[in-house]
Amino acid sequence: MIGRQLGGRYEILERVGGGGMAIVYKGLDMLLHRHVAVKVLRQQYVHDEEFIQRFRREAQAAASLSHPNVVSIYDVGQEDDIHYIVMEYVEGTTLNDLIKARAPLQVEEAVHIASQICDALDHAHHNQIIHRDIKPHNILIGKNGRVKVTDFGIARAVTSSTITQTGSVVGSVHYFSPEHAKGTPTGEQSDLYSLGIVMYQMLTGRLPFLGESPISVALKHLQEDVEEPRKVNPLIPQSVENVILRAMRKSTSERYRSAVDMLADLDTCLLPQRRNEAKVSFVDDDELDEERTRVMPALRPGQYELERSAGADEPEDDDEEEATPRKNRWVKPLVLIIVMIGLLGGMWYAVGEVKKRVAIETVDVPNVVNKTLAQAHQELVNAKLEPVPEYVKDEKNSPKDTVIRQSPAMIKVNVGSKVILSVSQGPDKLKLPDLNKFKLSEARAQLKQLGIPDTNIVVDPKFMDVEPDTVVEQQPAALTEFLDPAAVMVKLTVSKGIETVKMPNLIGKTEKEAKNMILVSGLKLAKDGITQEASYKQSKGKVMDQFPFKPNDDVAPGSEISLIVSSGLPPEAGQMTVNVPIKPAKEGSPSTVKILLTDAVYDTPFEYQTLNDVTKTEMLQVKLTVSPDKEAVIQIKVDNKTADITTVNYKDYQDQKSGKPVTPGTGTPNIGTGTPPADGAKQPGEGAHPPANGAGGTQPPAGGGGANTTTTTSTGGRNS
Structure with missing residues (x-):
């Protein structure tokens, strides 16, 4: 049945009982996506049409019940020769398992459970349904403590002949009412009798009647008085014992008349004023009446007179005549009595011998729950029973080959009877998921959900052409099965992305230097990757730009680089040499003079030259470059104070180049056309303070120096 679908809707997952x-x-239930309990009729009943009709009718009647303490019936159906009932699935345990584990129960707990059962029976009786099979096996206790009565309708469909069917009611005969055992019609009070036995078992931990066979137990229900619960468990209050004794009376007239009456008694039996009430008495008042009607033996005519005259005086002759007959008349009866006793003794002996030869030996079923299958098998074989193992899924994840349930249990059965053992399949094996193409964080989350600790996850990062932080390989492989998550070591190979190197800064390097740096970095110079352009910023032969990667970019090894190399100044560049007067702050006193230059080559002030120990006025030639949109500015600082600023624009350069005369004003620097400077003026590199590196200045770029027109602005009151 496992894996089969019934009615195209209910998928059978596992066996949970029988x-x-x-x-x-x-x-x-694949339609509503909820778990249900599916009860399937055993095969020996599927061809009994009368039984099937009663099964359906009673199941449909039970489906009309709607009560929080009754397991709901969802559906009744048939598929081929399978008759089934779909009902509510209760997560929890049975009262039978609870009694086995904890009996005797606390009085308050037992009364609370009995009250809920009684409430369910009241609802069923109100709907004209008699359960007829109240027992701990049919009482479910959910994880929330809610008590649910199940098997409504199924027990009612069983005919009275079921008592004699081996294996059909072995577990139920201990809870039969006397009228049920006799096969007479049963009613509401029969269910209350069974509930009384359930209370007895909850509070004492044992059944009130035990016997060697179902028939002997049924006869005890009819003939024997139950041992009082308080003799077994003195902790039971008298008021609770009274409830049990009244529910278990053999006469229906002495039991509770309805479940409502019993429920009312249960609701008050634990009140302080009732705990020590008097023991309930079931003696009729008529038995105490001296004038009640009695049954007496009838008197024969003349009997009284004979007895009265027996002591009167008679003639001596009569006594002598009757003496012999009176003595002899007892001999014959005595002989008959002796013969009868002998016959009875012989018959008793013969019956005993026949019983010994034809009686079926019975044995106690040992409890093998929680033992290994091998141990359980040996114990049952030693007890002359036949074990029948059935592997089932265990939600408690018991070890494999462990017995989790048995049927029957804790009763006497015939030698050779079968004992069904529900054996655990063991914990479900877990499977490693396929983690390839997942991000590392997602892969870790999936492994943690399986219980694998983070310390058991090893990450091996590698460079590859895959998105960074992506899992590309796992060990063990996907779908590998395991039992203990703590013992699994998982290795994940994770992409670091494509391996990269830092792009070197090639700007300002010579073409040869740039090529060497590209080669050392593992990169390639693109074919036709060098182009030349004029530049104000870089001198001829130096790299002025690189692409497509800028300095410090992450670049894959082997990437191709292109360079733009300076071909020198543009044709329109105006190179000029300007004579700038240099003088100390005070004649005769040494001063430090610093020349700062900004032109088409230098966007920010460039320290052109620094002169130390200047004691008199001198002329210094400054080479600069102007462009159509960039003028030159020469700033003179004496002892770190601005002393003079000279500005030269492109028009000055064009005027000079066209040969126009320039008449500088007083203090205006000389603008040469290739003629020597005035006396005292120094060319760079000629004077006492050449603009050499390390001498306070920086040499301007190569190629600077040409004829230009100069406009001078003088500070400190000098003329412009």
């Missing part, structure tokens, strides 16, 4: 008439499976 009885004499049906097997119960856990199923999935």
Whole structure:
């Protein structure tokens, strides 16, 4: 049945229990996506049409019940020769398992459970449904403590002949009412009798009647008085014992008349004023009446007179005549009595011998729950029983080959009887998911959900042409099965992306230097990757730009680089040499003079030259470059104070180049056309303070120096 679908809607997942008439499976309602319990009629009943009709009718009647303490019936159906009932699936345990684990229960807990059962029975009785099979096996206790009564309708569909069917009611005969055992019609009070036995078992931990066979137990229900619960468990209050004794009376007239009456008694039996009430008495008032009607033996005519005259005086002759007959008349009866005793003794002996030869030996079923299958098998074989193992899924994840349930249990059965063992399949094996193409964080999350600790996850990063932080390989492989998550080591190979190197800064380097740096970095110079352009910023033969990668970019090894190399100044560049007067702050006193230059080559002030120990006025030639949109500015600082600023624009350069005369004003620097400077003027590199590196200045770029027109602005009151 496992894996089969019933009605195109209910998928059978696993077996969860079984009885004499049906097997119960856990199923999935694929339409509503909820778990259900599916009860399937056993095969020996599927060809009994009368039984099937009663099964359907009673199941449909039970479906009309709607009560929080009754397991709901969802559906009734048939598929081929399978008759089934779909009902509510309760997560929890049975009262039978609870009694086995904890009996005797606390009085308050037992009364609370009994009250909920009684409430469910009241609802069923109100709807004209008699359960007829109240027992701990049919009482479910959910994880929230809610008590649910199940098997409504199924027990009612069983005929009275079921008592004699081996294996059908072995578990139920201990809870039969006397009228049920006799096969007479049962009613509401029969369910209350069974509930009384359930209370007795909860509070004492044992059944009130035990016997060697179902028939002997049924006879005890009819003939024997139950041992008082308080003798077994003195902790039971008298008021609670009274409830049990009244529910278990053999006469229906002495039991509770309805579930409502019993529920009312249960609701008050634990009140302080009732705990020590008097023991309930069931003696009729008529038995105490001296004038009640009695049954007496009838008197024969003349009997009284004979007895009265027996002591009167008679003639001596009569006594002598009757003496012999009176003595002899007892001999014959005595002989008859002796013969009868002998016959009875012989018959008793013969019956005993026959019993010994034809009686079926019975044995106690040992409890093998929580033992290994091998141990359970050996114990049952030693007890002359036949073990029948059935592997099932265990939600408690018991070890494999462990017995989790048995049927029957804790009763006497015939030698050779079968004992069904529900054996755990063991914990479900877990499978490693396929983590390839997942981000590392997502892969870690999936492994943690399986219980694998983070310390068991090893990450191996590697460069590859895959998006960074992506899992590309795993060990063990996907779908590998394991039992203990803490013992699994998982290795994940994760992409670091394409391997990169830092792009070197080639700007300002010579073409040869740039090529060497590209080669050392593992890069390539693109074919036709060098172009030349004129530049104000870089001198001829130096790199002025690189592409497509800028300095410090992350670049894949082997990437191709292109360079733009300076071909020198543009044709329109105006190179000029300007004579700039240099003088100390005070004649005769040494001063430090610093020349700062800004022109088409230098966008920011460039320290052209620094002269130390200047004691008199001198002329210094400054080479500069102007462009059509960039003028030159020469700033003179004496002892770190601005002393003079000279500005030269492109028009000055054009005027000079066209031969126009320039008449500088007083203090205006000389603008040469290739003629020597005035006396005292120094060319760079000629004077006492050449603009050499390390001498306070920086040499301007190569190629600077040409004829230009100069406009001078003088500070400190000098003329412009």
